[in-house]
Amino acid sequence: MAVELARPSYPFLVTLPGVYPPQGDTWLLMTALEREGIRPGADVLDLGTGSGALALRAAQMGGRVTAVDIARRAVATARLNALLHHRRITVRRSDLLSAVGQRSYDLVLCNPPYMPSPATRIPTRGAPRAWDAGPDGRAVVDRVCEDAPAALRRGGVLLMVHSKLCDPAATVRRLSRGGLEASISARAHIPLGPVLLSRMTWLRARGLLSADDRYEELVVIRAERT
Template identity: 85%
Template sequence: MAAEPARPSHPFLIKLPGVYAPQGDTRLLMTALERERIRPGAVVLDLGTGSGVLALRAAQLGGSVIAVDVARVAVVTARLNAFLHHRRITVRRSDLISAVGEHSYDLVLCNPPYVPSPTARGPTRGASRAWDAGPDGRAVVDRVCDDAPAALRRGGVLLMVHSKLCDPDATVRRLSRGGLEASISARAHIPVGPVLRSRINWLRARGLMSADDRFEELVIIRAEQT
């Protein structure tokens, strides 16, 4: 049996203003990452890296990591954290998979914006673009689903976290249509946070939450290129 992977030895992270702070969804995705047992030198892509915490963990587990984010401040933050923790991580400013070239990967990690928002597509600037994802929460999730098959090598795996509010079954179906073997591999319930509370009436009016909801269900979507 393989040894349990060491927990991160460098918990301290720099987080510049406007960069998404690691939260419950980050922890759930990190647990899923650790279950994959990354082989040494596996090529890992971290989409929407934010602070770079998942990229750091993938590198610590032996992966060769490319981390991308559309926000310049996130790119700077991830580079600083990689430097401070002595990890070789390539960090690029990129809009999802489309700007990273013709490469393919053994593992793709993604914690995308997934919170349903009253705005049509979510903002293009500011901290809220880390979570706002249009009325159904799928403005970015669907793009990841569509791009993932081409980005994964044979045997490669996509791990993506998002909320039950944006229809995990739709994510599984969309990935499956792309030829991947997809499923919900983990679930967790976390207390409703300030973003959801700030638009609770709108979410209730759309039937996405009820008056007595105190927790949000998060899921890990795992999809493999067979």
């Protein structure tokens, strides 16, 4: 289902240099979050929080939010934005679920790195770490698919956004094999950004984009532990 992208009700966000700023994929996932709803006091985990935009919205909606990111600047940014907007959010530095132990959640949000990249090594620092995810774009997505079932309570939901370029059908299959009821719940088309435009020749050679493509399709995967 194609949707109109949400915009936050808070007026501003601070984004430190090197931290992924909210953009089309953020707003698509926020739209899905608002459609999903949050019961008051529900436990929410925001994986790869970046600026903290999604964590803030979940807290506004009544969730008890834990936000994690592997980048120190992202952790600092999310903490600062929570402070500026007077929201109580627990922000931790973590490689996905490594710092949250055996806890489980009612809702897990994730906007992972998903951009296919000619580089075989995943960046460990700098801004590209927020989007580059190996030649098939699935280096982090597959890890989320592996770990998400154990992080969800019965009835809990994972909402994850990524590009059609990294095979949404594979994401649905992997989550389904993990015991979740998974499907594509939303789609949106956004103009190709500077990162994709800079590697158009490589993407075309791999058959991921055609010469006529001017837009990227984003999807939200919804997976529920029934």
